[in-house]
Amino acid sequence: MQFDPTEEQTMLADTARRVGEKFGLDYWRELDAKGAFPSEIWQAVCEAGLCGVAIPEEHGGSGLGMLDLAIAVENLCAGGGGVTLSQMFMLNPIFGGVTLARLGNDDQKAAMLPGLVSGELMFAMALTEPNAGSNTLEIETFAEADGTGWRLTGQKIWITAVPQAHKILVIARTKKLSDSAGKTDGISLFVIDRDREGLTHQAIDKLGTRTLPSSMVFFDNVRVESTELVGTLHGGFKQLLDVLNTERVVTTSGLVGTAEIATKLAINYANERKLFRGQPIGSYQAIQFPLAEAHIQTECARLMNYKAASLHDNDRPYGSEANMGKWLAGHAAGQATDRAIQTMGGMGYSKEAHVERLWRDARLFRIAPVSEEMVLNFVAQHDLGMPRSY
């Protein structure tokens, strides 16, 4: 057990911090107000080699591990973007990169991984459906074999960054539930072009993460080529689970980044703002204690995330740690952003102070990508050996 970063990890953290701070809080406030996509920072992230941290070297990446990626994302997000920026990692190096690197064939890897690393190719991931949220195994979107490929029909909801995506990782049934050997049987993964006949999308208005659009996606008899299946036909669900756990690691990193900036902004304000006999409000325990609690929660989330990522990198099971890290980080970021608003009083409610955006954006991650209730279900069942409750 050792808690010190390597020299390489320290350099990676510094690079990520520099890129994140170059596009700091003001950049994100402006984009949030316009609902504009963060293209400039993503280009800078890719140019600095950060998108390709965990992608194999032969495909243009650095071939490092999930722990290195976690450290990079955390520092990048703490520069101003917060957890929203980590969502771009979930979509591209995770749902694009990890999926293709692990499950793709040589042609798929060669065709897509270099573009992902350079930022020329953008991904979205379409799993959630109106009738299948947390109950993922009940998805209904169906890919019907037509002899040379498939025809895809169905509907997805809440899909991030669809208008910007060139490719979508679609999770669909390839066997009707009634013909399956079990609920996990008969689900397959496809990477298809976003821009394809029969695929339409419609934006959903929402509370936060306003720089990354969310959409309903409709598949109306969309042609899927035989070359677009990724992984094993009918066996995609189990393969997807491991990718989802890497998504949790990146989510936790982003939330730790959010918690870090929100706490810092609150402390700076509390130490400057003087009220009652010229004392800084930061000298009151009522202000200090909740920020100290947020800091404790953040450190716990960070450590659990490093443990999850290290286990992953050593080919050991890490699902519990990835889920627990995400649960802790959701709470840490919630506490840090909420208390930052409270610390700043009326200023905390202003756009000028930035913390309202961090609070709005962080709130999502107690619901998605996995809700905290589903994390507790997982822990109760898998770590505590209690009966499955649902």
Ligand SMILES: Cc1cc2nc3c(=O)[nH]c(=O)nc-3n(C[C@H](O)[C@H](O)[C@H](O)COP(=O)(O)OP(=O)(O)OC[C@H]3O[C@@H](n4cnc5c(N)ncnc54)[C@H](O)[C@@H]3O)c2cc1C
């Ligand atoms: C802004 C945004 C972006 C998203 N981006 C994507 C994306 O890019 N791709 C994608 O596929 N999906 C995406 N999602 C979907 C997200 O993963 C789901 O919203 C999430 O998994 C929860 O599903 P749901 O919204 O259907 O809630 P539901 O599953 O309907 O759950 C509602 C509530 O019931 C609770 N609940 C449900 N079942 C149980 C149970 N068994 N025990 C205890 N409590 C339970 C949940 O925890 C939750 O609190 C996004 C969502 C949002 C809001």
